[in-house]
Amino acid sequence: MTSDSRPFLPSLRSVRLTPGKPLLGPTESGQGNDGRLTGRLGARSGEVVDRRRPIRFRWNGTDLVGLEGDTIASALLANDVQLISRSMKYHRPRSYLTADYWDPNSLVQVGDEPNVRSAHRLLAPGMEVSAQNVWPSVEHDIKAANGLVGRFLTAGFYYKTFVRPRRLWPAYERVLATFAPGGSVDIDTPHGYYDKRYSHPDVVVAGAGPAGMTAAVAAAEAGARVMLVEHEPALGGHLRFGDAGQRAVVAGLGRELDRLGVEVLVDSTVTGRYEDNWLAINQRSHPGVVERLIKARAKSLVVAPGLIERPYVFAGNDKPGVMTSGAVRRLINGYAVRPGRRAVVLTANADGDRAVEILESAGVEVAAVVDARAGGDVVAAHGPARRLEEVERNDGSRVEADLLVIAIGWTAPTSLLNMAGDRPVYHDAGARFVPGAALDTVLATGGLVGDGSLDELLDHARATGRLAAGRAALTSHRLRFSTARARAVDGPEPPWPDDDRPDFAPDPHPALFRSSTHGMVDFSEDVSSKDLVAAAAEGYDSVELLKRFTTATMGPSQGKLETVNTVAVLAEARGETIEQVGTTVWRPPFAPVSLGALAGRVFEPTRRSPMHDWHESNGAVPLSAGVWIRPDHYGDPAAEVVNTRSNVGIIDVSPLGKFDLRGPNVTDLLNLVYVNRWSKLAVGAVRYGVMCTDDGVVFDDGVTGRLATDRYLLTTTSSGAAAVGEWMENWLQTERPKWQVSVTPVTDVFASMNLAGPKSRMLLSRLAPELDLEPERFGYMQVRIATVAGVEDCVVWRIGFTGELSYEVHVPADRGLEVWQAALDHGDDLGLAPFGVEAQRIMRLEKGHFIVGQDTDGLTKAGALGLGRLVALDKPDSVGRPELVWDGTGDERAPTEPCLVALQPTNPEIVPDEACQLLRPGTNEIVGRITSSRMSPTLGRSICLGQVRSDLAPAGTAVTVLLIDGRRVTAEIQAHHAHFDPEGVRLRG
């Protein structure tokens, strides 16, 4: 955020306030005849602005004053600012067309926020508003020259022109990027707080015009819990800007909603409807957060978004001064803003007729009314690029005017119905697509369904609300009583109410889509009817292809204004009816959603071991490992390796997955899920095992100790714990349901630490003086239950992932830190130091121990790991066994099958990056890859594990490593996976 874009409180000292007198009224007379084209009118009875509350803001650096309640758009027009934006491709000057959320010409930059819809966003004190996609200014824009070469910039121009030669694309891209619209993003914008909420209403009503409000009232009266969601900042829909009687209807419905306790969300949008009425609601009006994403599971959804007025296609239809009748009503009645001084009205319906009255009431001269019902039509808008001067009618006459009001029909935004599977059908008489067959729990009402009188509309809405509530009651009952236990206490099901709503359909009116001239169809994307006709001639004559080729309906308006006109122009080009051409289907979101709202709060937990605070205060560098935060190292991982190998080290291994297994069939389970043999595991012994899936691919590994006759502790990889738990349950529940084994996840029941190094026995003897540590009696791969540092019931086993003599101690979690601290206290004179994950990874690589998922991949079978006889193929059954038998474990494997090998680069200084390719020497044939590599502090050279095809796996074979910088170096396959101490003298010591 730049310093001058920071919001400031308006200084009112310079604004003279006269109580009771409108601050920004007209300067000369109530007619606003002040020499300006647009401006503020005298007080209107239904205006939504507060004349006692001026708001100061800036437009392109100029100080302006608007009123509380203004949108940015109404404030700009009140200040006689008409030129708002430049069109995307030709940079044509543009002003407001619909003056509502869907206005294609309304996008502005507000401070650090691009693409703000200025006819929807309310004015706030200190707003820094500026035009976007212009250079150097909206008044003088150099790229408007695109308009001069417009005939070369037809549909598909970019696809066709910049595709060759391919090598120049990066250069093209750099230049084209400067033409892309969209304002500017400030990467230093501070983070805002976005929230999420989960809700389970019975009925959600999307749209709070008269129909939506009535449906919500009816549903609530029928006993449903109702949430009413309105996209605009206030309730009332098209009545909000109507006459006094209409506004009284809205006020009455508002009182009913209050009385019934309906939850009302304004400036909020139902952006998507998903399976089983799972709704995404973007709430922009929450006082405490920037935006809130509400995930609502509604039993019924009432869709009542109203209608969107459709523009008309003719020459010059995007000239400033051409507006829809809805824009005129909204600007004059709502914001007391004069949209022009001398108007021509093209009307095909009652809204156009009303617009004439509204204009006259505001003192705008109506120069001509062109009635399409009587055969009248508008052919062209004339004047310089930035201003309307004359309107040409189909009788050849020209009328001088600065405002052309269009009222030729509507688009029904069936988006939420489409998302529920409904396919709109074309209604010929009403010249629009309407909802198709009714869905069970997604019900449309209001203008979306039909026109008629206000009473008919409210009757339909009331019946819809009742129906939604009745069907929600049955769904709710079924949800609550769906389990076997609940059914036992189930009351009778409420009946399924039939759809007995009154008939409701669009009123017939003339179908006007395109005049005899060509003009803009998609204002956001600068796609004209001429472009569409040309594209259809080129063969893009299905609406889905046409849309993608020309990008019509793919801009910020997303088809809300231009879909039906696009279809109509295509139908005309194909010589077919609109019904035959069909329409595109709206997908989520209904209106744009900010990325912040989608990202919102994150509910993913982060896990920390009981010793986490100690690591943090002792200089650990954190490592994010799955959901765990672990110490990567404490400053110098190589030194940690050296110290562990020569003295003793301690590492926190609490994230290791741990399961307590009990029951008579544990051995059977282990035999099934591990490829090795388990039946002979004695009490007090520990065994390493490899787990495969049924395709023979390695899935997890770990050690399991037998603590008592029927009690085992099984460990998994840190990241595999959840999956292994589920895996064991799967086999027990579905394939072997008679086996008696209880699998209890105990990962966070224990804090786990590993004491590793030649002096680890000495250290443990001090911590557990009663435990017999003599190697003859507590050997490698043995387990004991012991008291360690005064803590009873610790599990201690001797294993050796690092290749050192080591004891892994599992301590009841709440005593973990205490035992960790005791170990450190007792190990001072032994040179004890903590080591982190990185040092452990180096040591395991020195020892040649693979990591599942690092050294193996989704195709690595157990036979590829050089495990020898550990893979027991003579068992009757284990998961993956058939594939392992067919794959083989040794020399019999196919020469192209990969297998795991240890490698050392000839040059000991070179550490190839992990994932570097291995090549057959002297060729470019890829024969494998490096899977792990490190500089070994112990050996003073680089060491690797890798996968290579089996016929190149014999010890001494030279392969070429292709380094990331392109160099090729030689590496030699080693005889043993372990680079260090292959005989295992140290860990068995």
Next chain:
Amino acid sequence: MLLVPCPHCGPRNSADLRYVGESVSRPDAESATPEHWRRYLYTRSNPAGWLRETWYCRLGCRRFFTVERHTASNQFRTPVVPGDKPEAKA
């Protein structure tokens, strides 16, 4: 998001469960031919219609169950826990 009818927990968001896939029976590991085994591993019927499939209620009861789902309408019917008898079809 789908509402999946867990026989124990009732309807749950599908994100609370894991979709295991079409319910398939595992051939006898000792006698299966590679063709037979790989059909079990990789081949699924993928109908546009009713499909018997397995779900795991990972955040609820931690039970695996089978249920029939219509793949075109996402309707569910007759959820069954292994070992139980299926209910009469709705």
